Amino acid sequence: MELYPKVYQIQSLYGGRNLFQYLFVGDNVVLADTGTASTPETTIFPFFDKVKLKPQQLMLAVTTHADLDHQGGNDAIKRISPGTMLSCGEADRELVENPESLYGQRYNFLKDDHDVGFEGDPSPDAGRHRYMDVTFTGGERIHLGENWWLEVLHVPGHSQGHLALYDPVFGALFAGDAVQGRGCPKATGEMGIPVTYYHVDTYLSTIRHFERLPLSVLYTGHWPVMRGEEIQDFFSESRHTVEFVDRVILRRLQKHPSGLTMKELINEVAEAVGDWPDDGVFLAMFPIKGHMDRLVQQGKAKLEVGSRPAKWVIA
Numbered sequence: 001m002e003l004y005p006k007v008y009q010i011q012s013l014y015g016g017r018n019l020f021q022y023l024f025v026g027d028n029v030v031l032a033d034t035g036t037a038s039t040p041e042t043t044i045f046p047f048f049d050k051v052k053l054k055p056q057q058l059m060l061a062v063t064t065h066a067d068l069d070h071q072g073g074n075d076a077i078k079r080i081s082p083g084t085m086l087s088c089g090e091a092d093r094e095l096v097e098n099p100e101s102l103y104g105q106r107y108n109f110l111k112d113d114h115d116v117g118f119e120g121d122p123s124p125d126a127g128r129h130r131y132m133d134v135t136f137t138g139g140e141r142i143h144l145g146e147n148w149w150l151e152v153l154h155v156p157g158h159s160q161g162h163l164a165l166y167d168p169v170f171g172a173l174f175a176g177d178a179v180q181g182r183g184c185p186k187a188t189g190e191m192g193i194p195v196t197y198y199h200v201d202t203y204l205s206t207i208r209h210f211e212r213l214p215l216s217v218l219y220t221g222h223w224p225v226m227r228g229e230e231i232q233d234f235f236s237e238s239r240h241t242v243e244f245v246d247r248v249i250l251r252r253l254q255k256h257p258s259g260l261t262m263k264e265l266i267n268e269v270a271e272a273v274g275d276w277p278d279d280g281v282f283l284a285m286f287p288i289k290g291h292m293d294r295l296v297q298q299g300k301a302k303l304e305v306g307s308r309p310a311k312w313v314i315a
């Protein structure tokens with residue numbers, strides 16, 4: 001779908017949710033996100049055909065952040081178009097390059113202490129090891145044409161190296177999964193999975209950063225296109241969710257002086273939120289771990305050492 005001249009949204013489904021990549025056809029052809037391992041061959045390059053582009057014309061693929069549905073296609077792109085440069089945020093580089101690191105350091109880092117995580121082996125959807133040709137730290141510009149460029153923004157919180165691309169001429173922000181409202185919807189509209197931010201304070205900074213950008217339209221990895229006031233409402237809802245989760249965790253810890261495990265906290269928070277579906281609710285381990293790290297740092301909670309799975313108690 002053409003969003004505005006020379007800018008396209010490429011759509012497919014993954015786990016019932018929309019999965020979007022974005023294509024910029026300027027003097028340089030730039031792709032934002034590469035989908036899962038199969039997305040380039042099933043969706044992205046067939047879309048190239050429709051707009052009369054060859055895979056070899058793709059100059060740069062920017063992976064917004066370390067997650068299998070955003071980075072998994074890097075290997076297929078490089079295989080089909082070896083001249084395309086692969087890129088991501090510097091702080092996400094190792095996770096984006098290597099599915100083993102993605103699983104070990106991001107998806108399953110809570111397994112030993114908290115008994116929550118993904119299936120053991122990297123899913124084939126995560127693709128194969130591929131080195132990044134270039135990494136970004138925010139502040140760079142990608143040239144697209146005369147008086148037309150993308151600004152690379154460093155917008156951490158969901159991941160350490162999360163990037164967004166900003167087109168200041170059109171007031172368009174391509175935000176990936178940097179800001180998440182109350183969770184991620186399915187393509188049919190109902191709630192699909194919980195929020196998955198992790199670093200709470202940096203996530204809040206990213207929301208503030210976005211709120212100050214002049215924006216007319218917001219494009220994301222999975223959410224519907226948002227315009228005008230919908231954008232500010234989405235940012236407000238994202239901040240409200242952080243505050244709500246924090247309050248729920250504290251109240252539940254107060255109610256259970258003997259402490260709560262990660263799985264118990266996930267259930268408590270999910271019950272309070274109300275519409276996170278059961279099958280993906282374990283993904284709330286990311287924000288809950290982030291909130292617990294922050295509450296421990298603030299002296300409001302303590303991690304009990306010695307019990308397995310570990311428990312947090314009110315301080």
Ligand SMILES: [Zn+2]
Nearest residue numbers: 067069177221
């Ligand atoms: Zn995503």
